[in-house]
Amino acid sequence: MVKAALLREPGMPLEICEIVLPEPGPRQVRVRLYAAGVCHSDLSLANGTLRQPVPAVLGHEGAGTVIAVGSQVNRVGVGDKVLLNWSPSCGECWFCRQGEPYLCERGDDAAAEPYAQLTDGTPVYAGLGTGAFAEETIVDERAVVQVPADTDLSDVAVMGCAVLTGAGAVFHTADVQKGQSVVIIGLGGIGVSVAQAARIAGADPIIGIDTSAEKSELVGDHGVTDFVPAGPDATRRVRELTGGRGADHAFDCVGGAVTTRAAWSATRRGGVVTVVGVGGKDSKVEFTALELYWFGRSLHGCVYGRSDPDVDIPRLLELNASGRLDLPALRTSTSDLTGIDTAFADMRDGRGARTVILIEGGAA
Template sequence: MIDTRGAVLREMGASTPYADSRPLRIEPLQLEPPGPDEMLVRVRAAGVCHSDLSVVNGSRPRPLPMVLGHEAAGDVEAVGAGVTDFAPGDRVVFSFVPSCGRCAFCAEGRPVLCAPGAAANAAGTLLSGARRWRDADGRECQHHLGVSAFAERTVVSTRSAVRVDPELPVEIAALFGCAVMTGVGAAVNTAGVRPGESVVVFGMGGVGLAALLGAVAAGAWPVVAVDPVGDKRELAAALGASHTIDAGEDDVVERIRAITGGGAQRALETVGSEKVLEQAYFATARGGMTVTVGLPHPQRMLSIPAVSLVAEERTLAGSYMGSAVVSRDVPRFLDLYRAGRLPVDRLLTHRLSLDDINAAFDRLARAEAVRQVILF
């Protein structure tokens, strides 16, 4: 067994502030060694994401107890039987949907919809179905999205990682595991933004700002950023938004339609709110596409005029993990970062230690941060 430490969630729905209720406890843990097609990774940096918060607050239920965290980068320390694509010393970025490479979705080039990967994530296991975590009493803990990055070490499937340049700063590399892959991917993969197309992005968190960067890199114009927080709107403008709108105003949709000449050709919702998604839909032009990236509570419902889908040739699309092919998209997005086309380092607002994790979730819930990264 391998000794380590990690942030364990044992109960969802704790009261805020989390710094007081401490839903995540830093505990001594043990890991079974990696099995076939698995590897042991020393985590170097892990981002704090709304998808983690949605588990903490109970809006995205998962089996417990669970070692949380899914956006991260680290260094391979050991590999299991049959592993040839990775070796000790490799730096990797994690993917929070493992892809089996054999199911119908993987075969048609849509690995983010991998059926065995989704089943493993829902069950709290690795792709193999195994659980490698044990707490101090020897009881099993669940894996979060096959990654469990809020730990000093973790065991993952080789299908949950992609090798990257070891010279890349770990706090930047980590962002490519979720925020960049999800946001940029939503703009360029799902929405297919083309030069000169008008784009509006609702929500200027890490994913929303990454979507904005993707739209700007693709040559969109105008690019409208919508958020209730002034500092985030200012950052959006600095990153290339041509217009910013306070989400708290009464005439958000009307302003977007005025700026874009009748509606945005591509509207992206990254908040995880059915009400914001409704705004995004009504702010979309005839013949345009509305893309939803956020994860609302499963019981929330959306109501739109059904006839508009046909009469206005509208498209309403979901984008999970940026519709990414991780082995293709992480390297190409990294190339754009190195070329100065995706300044994702501007998204990093806080560096912290694992012991600060509950306060980090308070900051995230209060919209006081864009991307916080835990450094190990």
Template sequence: MRAAVLKQIGDPELDVRSDVATTEVGPDEVRVRVRASGICHSDLSAMSGGLPALAPGIMGHEGAGDVIAAGERVSHLREGDRVVLSFVPPCSRCAVCLNGQPHLCEVHTVNAFVSPRFEVGGESAFGFAGCGTFAEEIVIPADAAVKVDDDVPYEAAALIGCGVLTGVGAVLNTAQVEPGSTVVVIGCGGVGISVIQGARIAGASRIVAVDPAVAKHEAALRFGATHATTPDGLAEVRQEVTGGRGFDYAFEVVGLATTIRAAYDAARRGGTAVIVGAGGEEQKVEFSAQELFINEKNIVPSFYGSADPRRDTGRMVELWRAGLLDLEGMISRRLPLADINDGLAALRSGDNAVVRQIVTFDPR
């Protein structure tokens, strides 16, 4: 089968090959035929070494498809089920899951780094984030596949698996934004647009989108932002919207030290800075003890939108059905697997109006 292979960490492009195979389906696993996969900035970060990944490996972690085989101990899924894939599946049994924080479950995450899921030319290879959705088929833990109704389009379902759960979840689960709040969102890519939609759904009164790429401002306004500006214009908009007081909630969706610091500074005294961006370990942020004490601002990391995919996937579908969550509108471009490197290059440039690109696979 075909898949996009990262031969070694640091390679700027993926090698689309046809000599890739999956491992056999284990008793607690499913084989999924991938129908659509989003291209996420985390894929680029993993390729460059900014996020943990193993090579050789199959990239991609945001996807949807059909179950084509299920292990003997799998009872909640069967062949033909349409599923959204989760790169942070909860095991439902560990102390973290039982404590109500399934998004922090490490059981399947750790296993993804010790259990190859593919073979490339006869050599073992790993799936990025336990998935590897830039492949025609994948084998994953059954816990990582969440069934959705057949009327949910594959492309929309794929977005839910990462960007939408991360962004909307950061608003509804992590920050629990209150109606009437003021919100600023720093970074207007796919996850940032999801944060904007989440803030709109939560009833925020003012939503300010911040991105250096002016081409992204129109999309931010279309998805619910009331204002859009570059970083240089944020101080002026902050004065206009909050009277200089600062925002109730400031969401950082980039993963850089400078933008994390900017989010903290943009939040009002007693407000909340929510760190959504997946930054590298080299991104160090400095605060003085005095400013932390005096300002009493909350700094809240949000991993995977504090989401429980078993619960929140269905919530996102219902918001989509109600017309409150625009999934189809987030798709800026569709491309075949053969053009994956063009999609990565467009994402890497960062200066265009791309919200989310979707790799589509021909149905068989």
């Protein structure tokens, strides 16, 4: 049996309990988890903003060590350190063949089927197919990416979502160029990952907007040159910092009608707006036909940073090793499995960037 943080019903606190994992199937691997980042998507699953079959073990920014493999697994072996990939591509569907693995038709298959049981036999689901808020998990071999043996798993766990999504939004979706101006709305884990990537790309200025004044003390370490409090004057301040035009690029790292409109208004004519945050299905964003024509802006959705984890994780690890990317700085607090609800509260209140759950008994 394995200890896990279980969501029994949306909106309820997580419960620490024991689950029973099966033996790995032919193409599955069992991972002993060491660290897991607490992402806003986990909060959205927990509070019902995103649909999630229950009971479920949430968590998708996971890092650990392979402890068992199925008979047909050839991607990793026992003892390998790995990151979890919550949207593994099949490599065969139309999107995968077009070089868009982040849109794979089968990327979320694992989330729809039970992967474990409670001790009374009740089926348990894995949040986003990974179930990282637990001592161990079972995933398809496509859902793990091997990392070097000397990797500090507590540092790289956040790479599995926050960094792949935020950096990918800059490098792939928006294609930010040297000297371009960037504004970031929402300075959580993804937002500061956007900031670090924008710094690497040579953007200037890099403007951060957040409702929490505490974030002004956090952002300097990530490349943000100017902090602007969220509010009615934020757009005016962005224009003052960008020659009166507005930013070349705006990243909405919150998601929703208010923040997407704010990103749109903070962008210059001909600029690019990238929506990275996940909003609710009932949050409607409106534009007039005239403004769509007149401003000539581009509006992009951004799934998983348009990243390919097999390709991008090694590149990001190189950037971290060279000091250009600072993964440890993303981790603003740590806890054990009992602290996930506190991490959710910190997220709602705008405290810190990323809480990393360190799971007892894992090997760093």
